[in-house]
Structures are given as C-alpha cells and as structure tokens.
Amino acid sequence: MKLLLFDIDGTLIRSNSAGRMAMGAALEQLFGSAGPLESYQMGGKTDARIITDLLVAIGVAPQEIEVKLPDVYALMAEKARAIYPDRGIAPCPGVSELLEELRNRSDVFMGLQTGNSLSTSPLKLQAAGIDPAQFPVAAYGSDDLDRNHLPAIAMQRASELTGFQVTGDNTVIIGDTPADILCARAGEATAVAVASGWHSYSTLARYHPDFLFDDLSDTPVVLKTLLGE
Ligand SMILES: [Mg+2]
Numbered sequence: 001m002k003l004l005l006f007d008i009d010g011t012l013i014r015s016n017s018a019g020r021m022a023m024g025a026a027l028e029q030l031f032g033s034a035g036p037l038e039s040y041q042m043g044g045k046t047d048a049r050i051i052t053d054l055l056v057a058i059g060v061a062p063q064e065i066e067v068k069l070p071d072v073y074a075l076m077a078e079k080a081r082a083i084y085p086d087r088g089i090a091p092c093p094g095v096s097e098l099l100e101e102l103r104n105r106s107d108v109f110m111g112l113q114t115g116n117s118l119s120t121s122p123l124k125l126q127a128a129g130i131d132p133a134q135f136p137v138a139a140y141g142s143d144d145l146d147r148n149h150l151p152a153i154a155m156q157r158a159s160e161l162t163g164f165q166v167t168g169d170n171t172v173i174i175g176d177t178p179a180d181i182l183c184a185r186a187g188e189a190t191a192v193a194v195a196s197g198w199h200s201y202s203t204l205a206r207y208h209p210d211f212l213f214d215d216l217s218d219t220p221v222v223l224k225t226l227l228g229e
Helices: 018-031 047-057 062-086 095-103 121-127 147-162 178-186 201-205 219-227
Strands: 002-006 108-113 137-139 171-175 190-194 211-213
Touching: 002 147, 002 219, 018 047, 018 062, 018 121, 047 062, 062 121, 095 219, 108 147, 137 147, 147 171, 147 178, 171 178, 178 190, 178 201, 201 211, 211 219
Parallel strands: 002 108, 002 171, 108 137, 171 190, 190 211
Antiparallel strands: none
C-alpha cells in the first residue's frame, strides 16, 4: 500500500496563472485590492499563507483575515469557474498516461497535497481534463498556513479512509518546487521532484530529493519509482 500525494500546479497541470487571476479578482472584490499580488512568489506556498501575506501588506488585521478566509475561498471558486475554462489549463507531460496506469492499481492510494484551496483544486483539475474524484484523500492550502503541516494532515486522512496506518514510510510526495521536497522531509516521506514547473532540474537537485525527473513522461520508470519497485 502506497499513498501517492501529488502537487497540482507545475506537477499535474500547467495552470498559466489562472489561480493568481482568480485570487486577485476575489481579493479586489472583497478588500478593494489584492496587495502585491503581481510580484508575490506563490510557488510552494499555501493559499492561506499567500492570502494572509497579501492582505497584511495592505494593512488588514490578521484576525480579520482569519475570519474572512472562508469568504475568500468561496469567491475564488466563483471567479475560477469563469476564468479557468479560458486559460488553456492542461496536464503536464506524461500525467494523463501515468494517471491512467495508476487508476487500475489496487496497491496505491491516490491523493493530493497542494497549496491550492479545497474550493479551487477540483476546478483546476477539471479544467485540465483530470477527474478530481481520482484523488480520494487530500491536504489543501486551505487546511494550514504552513505547507510542512500538510503531509501529516494527508496521512491522517488516508489512515481514516483506508484503515491502514499510513506513515511517511509508505507515502510519496510528488512536486515541482523545493517546498514540496522540504515538505516530504517534514513528513518523513519519499520526495519525488519533477522539473515540469517553474524550477529547473539543477535547482531542484540542490534540495536532494530522493528522485528527480525532467517530467513524468517516462511512464514505466516513473511508475516503478512511485511504487518503490
Ligand atoms: Mg507546484
């Protein structure tokens, strides 16, 4: 039994700044400004962290931000429904083939570990033609400010769903940023890095993931790696 936790942006799909646009539109409507959104480095951060940072920068009190976060997520989903279908969101190389292979395995439990919120994650996957129902367990960017807390949340949910004791020993975290690698370390899980997002192969190599790919297109090799064979 392996728990596979996939990051979304840059790993499963290319989202072409669609998430940034939806977040910006929601924050502008609710707070009159999205703060320093254009220059903000989102990669590897949770939506909760990003929204908090952007709003603190325009002087919104942290307590108010915490109270308003559910409204922000809901409005982001509304904006996403209008924005995502027109942004050319598509699977990263090899992802469709890999997911098709994994769909037929009984020894794998599929999950997401993403900085995206619960409200927008399924919309992003659907826009790329990926069925979100293929990932029964997930830890989202709306679950915690700190991405490093997400593996424990995902493993806990996977344990509850499967009845197995899911730990880092049987968990693989697949992501495209240094933050995903650090996150895997925090969860004592296997770190598989893929340079299909914003970060180059050589940048990711400096963080010493357990495995590193240019992309996920070599299906047999990627499958063996993920399954620990
Ligand atoms: Mg990513």
